[in-house]
Amino acid sequence: MYIPTTPIPGEFAGRRALVTGGSRGVGAAIAQRLISGGATVATSARSSHDETPKDSTFISADIRTDDGARQLVNAAHEALGGLDILVNNAGAARAHFGQIPDAEWEDSLAINFLSAVRVTNAALPALQQADRASIINISSGVAANPPAPMLHYGAAKAALASWSKGLAAQLAPAGIRVNAITLGMVATPGGTELLQSVMEAMGAGVEQAYSAIPLGRVGDPRDVAEAVAFLASDRAQWIAGADLHANGGA
Template sequence: MTNTENGSEKLELAGKRALVTGGSRGIGAAIVRQLLDAGAKVLTTARSATNTVPEGAAFVTADVQTRDGAEALATAARERLGGVDVLVHNAGGAGPYKGALAIPEEAWQDALDLNFLAAVRLDALLAPGMRERGSGAIVHVSSAAVPMVAPPFLHYTTAKAALENYSRGLAAELAPAGIRVNTVSPGRTATPGGEATREQWARLTEGPGQDTTAPPLGRDGLPDDIANAVLFLTSDRAGWLTGSNVVVDGGEFPRG
């Protein structure tokens, strides 16, 4: 996505250095592609080596679910990019259980580590560099399903609710330093990970697993629908926007 100015194309993120977690497929890969197309230099990561990373992006393996993994990724970002101007925490997910009380403690901890604490750790490691430079954009990918509080996914939506609350507080703290912090909350999106989770839910419940009715806008989301919002929030077009949560769900989960 580009802007045209005086007859020439201006890449929105030209010269920016971006780190995207969970960028090897689905929503993450779409975010990586759009940031690359906007002129950014992009480093992305996944827990294991893969050949699905969008062409043009650098890649390292890292488990952001652990403190050591987050520290190793931050070090790699500084070494390979020279610093980070744009940080997108997209890595996340959790499988369903029969109900809230059936969720084991280790699953709660895993959900918190991946969906919440991974972002907290990377922000703490990389935001100081943004503060020194006086600018930066951080986007945390949450979930439009947070208000639904479905018992089979309560560990996941609880972690994402914590992420949203933390993001608002961090936005207030970092705004005077010129750093913007926003959240994007996708609804049901056509991705390999989403499909696998829906199949797992169906097996668990011996039924469809969830409402299969299309959202009010008539279709499931596409990865680029979410990536469009992320690109906007990382660009100068969103220069007066911080502490927001952009819900991209086709009207699936209305919020008051």
């Protein structure tokens, strides 16, 4: 069972953050955690949901294209007046049973990898003007050991992890910290449904997957939000190029 924590009051006061894929699930939890710490936050997705933090500025965007990424960053910059923290959380994991068509590969790369590259490139001028800027990219443990129905997703997330490492070295001299978080199984409606379909195809059940987590429980979106809050904070001011595994010890 997840044990709620208390954010440090004013930890992110004066900081401005953009969270992609922030309308629900993990992204919404990240946005809410930054807001609770005093940040001004913009969230983006193609549509908002009941989970979308009410205190965030929601921006509808399709960041699978250069134009969509630039439009999002421009809108966020206008709404926030600048940008200090960028969380590239947008992604979509779809299982495909049988041979994966080219269109699925292209779409997975666009949303799970290239969207982060495009948003980051568009955001760099604003981040370079910020004090103590931070970029956090959300990856997945599937990158290291993808099941067959998710090879396209795993490959895209592996690219994200590799790019994050190289980008960290590139941007560190400018004072911009880049880190990644590699997730294990996190309980969201979409994630649980996807896991169930993959496990059934392998002749197993969701509970079997959960039982393999050493800490004894599936992740809560707030677990991820706390990891993001740490890496975005001054407590992690000497951490760059890290890949933090938030997976319950799996």
